[in-house]
Each structure stands twice: as C-alpha cells, then as structure tokens.
Amino acid sequence: METVYALLVGINEYPAAMRAGLRGCLNDVAGARAALEAAAPGRVRARVLTDGAATAAAVEEGILGHLGRAGAGDTALLWFSGHGTEYPALTPQELLLEPTGRCQALVCVDGPLPDKRLGTLLDGAATGGARVVAVLDCCFSGGASRAEEGAVARVLAPLPQWRPAAGARDLSGPARPAGHVLLAASRIGQPSYERPVESPEGPRIQGVFSYALTRALRRAAPGATVRELLAEADAGVRRLVAGQQPVLFPAEPGGPADRPLLGGTARRPSPYLLREGPEGWEVDCGRVHGLTGGAGTEFTASGGRPVRATTVRADRTLVAPEGWTPDPGSVHAVALSALALPPxxxxxxxxxxxxxxxxxxxxxxxxxxxxxxxxxxxxxxxxxxxxxxxxxxxxxxxxxxxxxxxxxxxxxxxxxxxxxxxxxxxxxxxxxxxxxxxxxxxxxxxxxxxDLSSGLSPLSGHVRVEVLPWHTRDGEPLRPDGNGEVVLSYAGAREPWVTVRLRNTGPRPLWCVLVSLDDRFGAGTDLFPGEFIGPGMTGHALDGQPLRLVLPASRPVRPGASVRDWLTLVVAEGELNTVPFHLSRWEPDADAVRAGAPWRAPADGLLRLAGPGRPPGDRDLLPADPFGPGQWAASTTALRTVVP
Known part of the structure; x- marks a missing residue:
C-alpha cells in the first residue's frame, strides 16, 4: 500500500523580538491533516511541528528522518504555514541563481531556512523513489505587503543576524531537474494572506491558500493531479483576496505536476482547465494564446459539453457553459474546439x-x-x-x-x-x-x-535575449547579421558553445520563459523554464551553464553544413503555463499511425497555453492600470550554426 509521509509545520507564536504572531497556521495544519486522511484513509503517517517545536533544525530533521522514510511509490509531503522572508543576493553565486536579486527563506521559530537549502533537502528525500511534494503557505516578500481588510500578510523583514551563508551548488555541469514539486501560496514579491473563513470545522482564521487547497483536495475526484488541484486552489484564492497568485513548479508537462498528489501514475496534462473564478466560470487561457475575441471561440468538456467564450482577457477567458451546469468549485479539462483566429x-x-x-x-x-x-x-x-x-x-x-x-x-x-x-x-x-x-x-x-506576437505592448523590449560565446561570456553579446540571424561557427570538429542570458532593462519585475525551437520543428522550455527577473537583473539559461550548438546526427560535420534554431522569449506580468510550448520534433516514423486505426485531427487550436487568472485590481508590483488586463510581449532571436 502506498504510504503518505506528511511533515506538517505550523507556527503562530514567534518570539517577541520578531513581533510577528499569526493566528491561522495551526488551523492550516489541522485542516491539512484532516483533508489528507480523508483523501488517503489509513495511509497517512503524519508528524506535526508547531510553534516552539518548529525550529529550523527540527524541520530539517523531519525532512531527513520522517520524509526520508518514504520509498518507491510513497508520497513525502511537507506542509509549512508560517512567515516567509527574503534578503538581498550578494555573492556571485547567489546573483547567478536568483535573477530577482533576492534570496528567499522560510521563517522557522528560531530563524530562517533558505529555500535553496530546503530544495536540497526535499530532493534528497526523493532519492529513494518517493514522490515529494512541498506546500508552502508563506510569503517571500520583504515587507512590501498591501494589507487588505480582514487579512494579514505572512511576511517578516529579515533580522541582521539571519544572513545565511550561500548554499553550495555544483556548477560544473548542467543542473539536475528538481526531484520535488512545489505548490507555493504566492509568487516572489507577493504576500500570502490569512483571514477568517468558513471551514468544515466552523468559522476560524486560516491561510487563504491552505484553505483553498484543502477545500480543493476534499472536493477533488480520485486521481486529481497536482496541476488540477492548484488550478482550483488558484481560483479559490482569487475568490477571497486580490494580489496573491499561487505558483506551481516545475510545471513542465508529463512531470510531477501531472501526477496525483497522493499516489498514482502520471497523466497527460490537459491543455486548458475550466474553473470557477471570482467573476464566474473561466478557462485559463486568453489573448496571450492568440485568442482575439469572444465570438467564435468555443471549448468542449468531456462528453461533448460546450463552453462558449464571452470575454477574452489577457490571460483567461470568461465563458458560459451551454446546456449544462458545472459543480461549483470543480475543475474540468476542456479542449479548444473553435477558434476566432485565421487558420x-x-x-x-x-x-x-x-x-x-x-x-x-x-x-x-x-x-x-x-x-x-x-x-x-x-x-x-x-x-x-x-x-x-x-x-x-x-x-x-x-x-x-x-x-x-x-x-x-x-x-x-x-x-x-x-x-x-x-x-x-x-x-x-x-x-x-x-x-x-x-x-x-x-x-x-x-x-x-x-511567430508569437503581442502586437504593440508596453512590455516590448524590456527584456533582452543576449547570446555570447562561452569563452567571453562576460563580454558584449553577438549581433545579428544582415539576415537577422546570429551566426555561430564550428572550429574544426568542435561545435560552438554559447551562454544565453535574459537582461531585464525595465522598471518592473517580469516573468520570462525562453522557448527553444529547432529546424526539425521541435520546441521546449528547458533553457529557462519560467521565472521572474527583477528590474536591472539578469536571468541565465541553464543556470549559467554552456549551451552547445550541435549539428543533428543526420547532418555530418563538413563544410557547408548548418542548422537553425530560434529562441522565443515570452515576457508577462504573471506566470503562464508552459505546457503548450513543448512540441516533439517531427519524426515521421515515430509518429506513424497504425494502419486501419481511426485518426482524428487535433481540434485544440493555435496554442495550448494556459495562464493563471488575474483578478481586477491585482497590480502586484507593477505600475499598471489596476483595472486593466495583464500585459505580455514576445520576441524571437534566430540562430544559425554553420561549418565553414
């Protein structure tokens, strides 16, 4: 039987020197435990750390000793409810790994637990084959919270003595993929709130994210994936407060985000999700997908149930189910079955x-x-x-x-x-x-x-893609030739190595994803999967590791041989789901359809790109019109690798 090892940490009472008591964290832990035991009866092995017992050392030991017991097929779950903090990134290594220029940490009862240290511990718990999940209901802002009536932000300014040493990381080779999946209450630079709510146990104060996530878990169908649970929790958070955007990482399709939270095999991710937002039913895609208007845009849920678009926003579409009524608070996979775009x-x-x-x-x-x-x-x-x-x-x-x-x-x-x-x-x-x-x-x-284009956008040009030879990676970026391509050459049999960096020259933090495309018609986001870059800061593809531009095996390295690649940068005010930016290379033999098998042409449209909703008034850190839609921009850099 698959066992769920849960480490539940809640801190209401912090030392007086911090002046930062909370009221809902113990309720979060109790609600999480009840929801887990209801979803996985008889399979939950929980350890609870609250208030004075929740020291940094105790949390570390709980991850190593308790979650570390999880084996293949088991789930190891950390749930933390308390304060978060951040501090300036100062060392070269920190600046390389933190494109916002800030390092984040959980605040245990006796001080900080840096997120890089936490990530290393969680990845270690995954070495035995367990599925490792972290739910963090705290904020990572530095005190710049916007208080809301009835809500308290879970944020602490760092004390001077909290400055931790830079976390060690092996930079000699490509970074390993994360061994855990993270569900965070808010994105970097945002508060996460607690407020009075109506829970199954009656009125009480809880973290908004913990309340929404446990509610989604209680109502979810068996086998609901992490991605689906977060989609409903995201909508639930936005129904309660503005300015708090939950985050899922990593969000790549087919990975841990597409596995059930408490056990089961990975599922193919749905392109779009229908959910109940603060303005009614919505589908998590919008103009950034290429949708240009409500008329003519239609989605279809399972069983052929239609959902027609009424208003297309920048990153979501308000819809009206026709002839059926979804259950309130539910999440439904839908496909785009009609487009307003010219084919x-x-x-x-x-x-x-x-x-x-x-x-x-x-x-x-x-x-x-x-x-x-x-x-x-x-x-x-x-x-x-x-x-x-x-x-x-x-x-x-x-x-x-x-x-x-x-x-x-x-x-x-x-x-x-x-x-x-x-x-x-x-x-x-x-x-x-x-x-x-x-x-x-x-x-x-x-x-x-x-060719993704946002037209005229106030974000255009705020983030630059810079390509530099690896041996001069601190110098000037390469310039395109007369054909608009950055040309790189083999040196004998050795392929060119480059570094790719994303430089934010604008006045605001922006979320960026770098999509790499090749001339065999494949696409992916491995270089820079999606992260915020602060104003004046730089993000590094592959965490600063070299990008090797190699001719495919079918093209011998001989004079005149070449290969083309493209780097499409998408910049937005908030996170977008990168599932639609993954496209396997065209391999006719691998994609052959069995003779005689029925084949159905795809009907899901231009791009299967889903972005989290953004409620009116959610300005985050951006000086945008508070009632206007979120903005985005896209640009493409062409590369050509040649053998002289």
Whole structure:
C-alpha cells in the first residue's frame, strides 16, 4: 500500500523580538491533516511541528528522518504555514541563481531556512523513489505587503543576524531537474494572506491558500493531479483576496505536476482547465494564446459539453457553459474546439485528385477517407487548417501557407517559395494520410510558437535575449547579421558553445520563459523554464551553464553544413503555463499511425497555453492600470550554426 509521509509545520507564536504572531497556521495544519486522511484513509503517517517545536533544525530533521522514510511509490509531503522572508543576493553565486536579486527563506521559530537549502533537502528525500511534494503557505516578500481588510500578510523583514551563508551548488555541469514539486501560496514579491473563513470545522482564521487547497483536495475526484488541484486552489484564492497568485513548479508537462498528489501514475496534462473564478466560470487561457475575441471561440468538456467564450482577457477567458451546469468549485479539462483566429492556408496540388476536407468514411473516421479511394487527399478537419484555391486572393493574403503537392503516391509539403518543409511523405494508406495530417497541424503549431506576437505592448523590449560565446561570456553579446540571424561557427570538429542570458532593462519585475525551437520543428522550455527577473537583473539559461550548438546526427560535420534554431522569449506580468510550448520534433516514423486505426485531427487550436487568472485590481508590483488586463510581449532571436 502506498504510504503518505506528511511533515506538517505550523507556527503562530514567534518570539517577541520578531513581533510577528499569526493566528491561522495551526488551523492550516489541522485542516491539512484532516483533508489528507480523508483523501488517503489509513495511509497517512503524519508528524506535526508547531510553534516552539518548529525550529529550523527540527524541520530539517523531519525532512531527513520522517520524509526520508518514504520509498518507491510513497508520497513525502511537507506542509509549512508560517512567515516567509527574503534578503538581498550578494555573492556571485547567489546573483547567478536568483535573477530577482533576492534570496528567499522560510521563517522557522528560531530563524530562517533558505529555500535553496530546503530544495536540497526535499530532493534528497526523493532519492529513494518517493514522490515529494512541498506546500508552502508563506510569503517571500520583504515587507512590501498591501494589507487588505480582514487579512494579514505572512511576511517578516529579515533580522541582521539571519544572513545565511550561500548554499553550495555544483556548477560544473548542467543542473539536475528538481526531484520535488512545489505548490507555493504566492509568487516572489507577493504576500500570502490569512483571514477568517468558513471551514468544515466552523468559522476560524486560516491561510487563504491552505484553505483553498484543502477545500480543493476534499472536493477533488480520485486521481486529481497536482496541476488540477492548484488550478482550483488558484481560483479559490482569487475568490477571497486580490494580489496573491499561487505558483506551481516545475510545471513542465508529463512531470510531477501531472501526477496525483497522493499516489498514482502520471497523466497527460490537459491543455486548458475550466474553473470557477471570482467573476464566474473561466478557462485559463486568453489573448496571450492568440485568442482575439469572444465570438467564435468555443471549448468542449468531456462528453461533448460546450463552453462558449464571452470575454477574452489577457490571460483567461470568461465563458458560459451551454446546456449544462458545472459543480461549483470543480475543475474540468476542456479542449479548444473553435477558434476566432485565421487558420493557415493549405493549397492542394493533386493533378486532378479530389480533396476531401470535412469528409467522413463509411467506417466513421472523421476528416479523412482511405487515401487510395478515388485518388483523394485527406485534409484533416482542424481549426488550424483551411483549404484555399491555388492563385486565389486567399492564397496571396495568407500569413502562413502550406502547399501540398501530390505526385506518384507521395506528398511534398512546400513553402510559398517551393522549398520543402519536410522530406516527401508516402500517401497510399490511411496511416499515410494520418501522418500527413499530423505533419500539417504540427507545422502550424510550431510556426504559431515561433511567430508569437503581442502586437504593440508596453512590455516590448524590456527584456533582452543576449547570446555570447562561452569563452567571453562576460563580454558584449553577438549581433545579428544582415539576415537577422546570429551566426555561430564550428572550429574544426568542435561545435560552438554559447551562454544565453535574459537582461531585464525595465522598471518592473517580469516573468520570462525562453522557448527553444529547432529546424526539425521541435520546441521546449528547458533553457529557462519560467521565472521572474527583477528590474536591472539578469536571468541565465541553464543556470549559467554552456549551451552547445550541435549539428543533428543526420547532418555530418563538413563544410557547408548548418542548422537553425530560434529562441522565443515570452515576457508577462504573471506566470503562464508552459505546457503548450513543448512540441516533439517531427519524426515521421515515430509518429506513424497504425494502419486501419481511426485518426482524428487535433481540434485544440493555435496554442495550448494556459495562464493563471488575474483578478481586477491585482497590480502586484507593477505600475499598471489596476483595472486593466495583464500585459505580455514576445520576441524571437534566430540562430544559425554553420561549418565553414
């Protein structure tokens, strides 16, 4: 039986010198324990540390001794409710790892426990194969809280004697991925509040995040993932207070965020989530996804239940379920089934072969017929694709054009200038037709990521992507050539090494994610998965490690060989879910569809990008219109690696 080892830490009573007593932390711990035991009856082994017993040494020993007992298949859970603090990053190592220029720490009853130290301890608890989760209901701001009536911020200014030594970290190689998943009550620079709430035990004071998360856990369906629980807790927090944004890390798809909190296998992440926000039902995507208006935008929940958009905000869309009523406080996975965006134009050149857009076979496979029947070419039914006639005005006006030329049982997917996107594809069976459709939709999705644009944005240009040769990484960044590309050259058989940094030249902290794309139509966020960068501060891709620009194995290192990459920077006022920025490279053999299996063209739209909601009046640290939408910007840097 999978066991849940829980270390529950709550501190109401801090020493008088701190002048920082709280009232809801012990209630948080009691509520968390009750919710865990209800969700995993008979499987919870809890250790509780409260008030004077919750020293930094006791918390460390609890992680090592109690959570460290968790083995493969078990869950090790730390829940901390108390104060948080931060202090300036001073050492070169701290400045490299803390792009906000501030180091954060939990405040135990006798002093701070730095977050880097905490992360190392939690990762150590994962070495036995356990699933490790940390829930932190404290704030990491330095006292710059905005008090709200009925709410108290859990923040302490650091005492002079609290300055901890810099945490050791091996910088000789790439940083290891985190071995735990973090659910934080608020993002860096924000308070987390406690206030009176109505709990199952009656009226009492609790941390807003602890209350929302335990409520989500009590109401969740069995097997709800960490991502889904946080989505509901996020909405619950925003229904109670403004200016507090819960955070999930790491948020990469298929990782610990997509596993059930208390046991079970990872699930494929949902592109979008429907939840009840402070203004009613909302889906966690918006204009940053490319949605341009409410009309024509539709989502579909399981069972084909429609949800129509009414208002598209910067990072979320207000919606109206049609013909059904979701349970209050619930979270539903939805897919984008209709787009207000113009799709990519597809020209079919088939030497007389007939297109079958929208057709269905006798067997019921949607959007495609057997490719060998009557010489027809299968074009998947997808909001990403629209067939246009060759030589038409629609072809001339298309932003993205895909020309499919069919000759001799093979399909060539060509650009506007006639150059191929991918090698020719066979077109003789249903599986071949499915592969062609998958290729077309993947190409469109890849281009939407690379060419993501916010138009005129006040954030444009505030963060710069700088690429420098590794041996001169403290010098001037490389400049693009006349084609707008940063060109890097092999030195004999040795590939070029570079460092990539993100420099915030603006007046405000901004959240940044760096999406790397290659010319084999893959994309990912491994370089800089998403983090706030403070004004005048610098974030480093791969935590400052070198980025090696290597030709793929299929391209021998010989004069004239080259490879292209792109770095798309997305800058926002708040965190965005990076799930939609992950796209596997186009590998036709690996993506082959079994012969005879029905194939359904994707119907989830331009980008599967989800951003946490942002309530009116939530200005955080940004001098923005308090009633205006959140802002974002995107830019792309092109790289070309060549062999002279």
């Amino acid at each position: 990519a134009a597809v020209v079919l050149d088939t030497e007389g072969a007939e297109s079958t857009e929208g057709a269905e076979s006798a067997e019921g496979a949607e959007g495609t017929e057997r490719a060998e029947d009557a010489g027809r070419v299968p074009l998947p039914v997808s909001p990403l694709l629209r067939e246009v006639a060759a030589g038409s005005a629609e072809e001339a006006a298309a932003g993205l054009l895909l020309r499919v030329e069919v000759r001799g049982g093979r399909a060539r997917v060509l650009r506007r200038d006639g150059s191929p996107y991918v090698p020719p594809l066979p077109l003789a069976t249903d599986a071949d037709g499915a592969r062609l459709g998958d290729c077309l939709t993947r190409l469109v999705h890849w281009h939407r990521i690379r």
